[in-house]
Amino acid sequence: MHIAIAGNIGSGKTTLTELLAKHFKWEPHFEDVDDNPYLNDFYEDMQRWSFNLQIFFLNNRFNQIVKIHKQDNTVIQDRTIYEDAYIFAPNLHSMGLMYTRDFENYFTLFNLMTSLISPPNLLIYIRASVPTLVHQIQKRGRKYEANIRIDYLNRLNERYEAWIASYNLGKMLVVDVDNNQFTESKEELSKVIDRVDAELFGLF
Numbered sequence: 476m477h478i479a480i481a482g483n484i485g486s487g488k489t490t491l492t493e494l495l496a497k498h499f500k501w502e503p504h505f506e507d508v509d510d511n512p513y514l515n516d517f518y519e520d521m522q523r524w525s526f527n528l529q530i531f532f533l534n535n536r537f538n539q540i541v542k543i544h545k546q547d548n549t550v551i552q553d554r555t556i557y558e559d560a561y562i563f564a565p566n567l568h569s570m571g572l573m574y575t576r577d578f579e580n581y582f583t584l585f586n587l588m589t590s591l592i593s594p595p596n597l598l599i600y601i602r603a604s605v606p607t608l609v610h611q612i613q614k615r616g617r618k619y620e621a622n623i624r625i626d627y628l629n630r631l632n633e634r635y636e637a638w639i640a641s642y643n644l645g646k647m648l649v650v651d652v653d654n655n656q657f658t659e660s661k662e663e664l665s666k667v668i669d670r671v672d673a674e675l676f677g678l679f
Contacts, residue, residue, distance in 0.1 A: 476675070477543050477593075478551040481558055481639075482601030483631050484623065485612035490658050491601060491650070491667070492553040498668055501551045504539050518623070525567045526577040532559045533581070537588045544592065555598065560585040561638045566630050594644035597674055602636075602651045605629050646674050 478501065480488045489505060496503035513531055517524040536556040543550045564581055567573040573581075603611075605628050612623065639649070648670055650657070657664040 476549040476596040477540075478549065478597050478599065478671075478675075479555045479595035480551065480553055480599045480601065481555050481635075483603060483608055483628065483635055485608040485610075485615070485628075486601040486603040487611065487652055487658060488553050488601060491599070492551050494657065494664060495668070495671065496551050499549070499551075499671075501549045502546070504543065504550055504552045506535075506554045521567065521570075521572045525573040526581065529559055529564045529567070529573070529581055530584075532563075533585060533588065537592070540592045552595070555595065556585070556589065556592075557594075557638070557644075558635075560589075562631055562634045566627075566634055570627075570630070596645060597671070598642065598645065598647045599671070600635070600639050600642075600647060600649045602639075602649055602653070603632075604653050605632060607653055608632075648674050 478495070480492050480495075482488045492503050492505065495501065511528075511531060513524050513528040517528045533556065536554070536559060539552060540556060543552065560582060564573065564578060564585075568575065568578040605625060608628050609625065639647070650667055650670075655663045655666060657667050
């Protein structure tokens with residue numbers, strides 16, 4: 476099976492990926508952050524590097540999914556290919572940080588790639604308010620995230636909610652981290668695990 480976790484910057488995707496992988500003995504696939512050659516440049520000059528960054532993510536995510544489909548074991552993936560296309564790229568385009576021709580080129584490539592793959596068996600969306608996102612971003616202290624603006628996070632959140640409202644590719648579970656601190660409480664994590672069990676295996 477292929478399980479995918481979606482959510483805004485700082486929502487807790489990587490942490491939940493690690494916790495669920497450990498509990499269910501799934502193989503985790505993480506977002507390639509440390510080896511991303513464009514992130515630092517992007518946060519310094521978004522317009523110049525937005526297309527390069529999104530193409531890097533698209534290529535990386537597509538390669539991940541191709542490998543996942545070739546495996547027999549269950550894989551849990553930190554961030555989906557759909558978020559790049561429906562959240563980040565259109566947000567950059569609407570803010571004037573990605574040229575229209577680049578955005579159209581990007582989306583054509585995305586459509587081709589997704590026509591060749593299957594959606595995840597279960598999508599887990601982590602919902603978080605902007606204050607929660609800011610707190611968690613500051614807590615982890617990544618240098619390249621220090622200049623992320625509040626309005627940028629808010630725009631992303633709005634797009635996430637619109638995408639989730641129309642998501643129809645398969646099973647979906649929403650975890651609201653404003654009301655479920657799974658990183659701080661084993662009891663809260665158990666609630667998430669029980670819901671994942673119910674979605675995948677019909678257990679309560």
